[in-house]
Amino acid sequence: MNSIRGIFITLAAAWLPLPSHAAEVQIAVASNFTAPMHVIAERFERDTGHQALLAFGSTGKLYAQIRNGAPFEVLLAADEEIPSKLEGEGLGVAGSRFTYAIGTLVLWSDKEGYVDDQAKVLTQRPFRHLAIANPKTAPYGAAAMATLARLGLAYSVRARLVQGENIAQTYQFVASGNAELGFVALSQLLEEGEIRQGSAWIVPAAYHPPIRQDALLLAKGRGNPAAQALLDYLQSAKAADVIKAYGYNPE
Known part of the structure; x- marks a missing residue:
């Protein structure tokens, strides 16, 4: 009886998600995206098991922190210039940049x-x-x-x-x-x-240059499965629904 019970417990445990598969990712987020990012991070953690550690600030200040060695692995900027600049400086992974939202x-x-x-x-x-x-x-x-x-x-x-x-x-x-x-x-x-x-x-969109907000995998996040999973999630239909609900146009 005990041996049968032991086999059952072993089989049941095999169906549980392995904690070793979960990881955490440190994300630098532009201040304007605070509210939607809290929602997205909560759903990301629930759906993937990864943990999102969020830090908010102006894009310019986040750039300075990244240049000075801050441990961020993903940047969600309020523009496209800073991510492009980081990519060119080798602090971002080439080819990983994309527009996740257009601000209003x-x-x-x-x-x-x-x-x-x-x-x-x-x-x-x-x-x-x-x-x-x-x-x-x-x-x-x-x-x-x-x-x-x-x-x-x-x-x-x-x-x-x-x-x-x-x-x-x-x-x-x-x-x-x-x-x-x-x-x-x-x-x-x-x-x-x-x-x-x-x-x-x-404000009509024609009154100023488009506020294209780009995401970038930073060099410190290269090889972190949670960092890539977050970027993939940000491009999903689930994230797009949140982005739209907060007044942004998803790319």
Whole structure:
């Protein structure tokens, strides 16, 4: 009887996933992609058994950290320039780069009815502060400056600009009331597909260069099955559903 029970336990154990097959991957993620990445990481871990360790920041600062030896294995940037640069510098695996999302820029205020659908708020309402992400390190900040230039307002609002270190801090400036309005990522405002509070103008795509957000397998992730699995998962239909739900266009 004991021998039969032992055989049963051995056979049952053979059907369980082997812990040795699971691995972890350290991922550097652009701040604008915080909310969707938390969802994707949770589903990735559930579906694959691998663990995703996430670190968030502006793409420019993440680039500096990677250059200085940070242990990141995958980069999810807010642009295409930084991943291309890392690839060229040998810090990324050649041929691994792809666009995982195209971002949407929004002029937003926490106040209901404050921002109109043509951005006339920028010229017809008094405001003390307009928040943008640092255009030197954050692609959404660069897109904001391009939008202001397209509107002919880059010079006139210059004295009222306040810069966030990244898009997450820019959002906080507006949400806290320290700035009446600001340019943020649509993904920061959505809840179940709707802008959850305040008022917003979705900036037409033609007003700034496309915010193509590229993923890259970094040199430190070469040979890590969890790193490649994460990149594969990011290109799956499951991830695309999440990306769309947060206001991005998947590539």
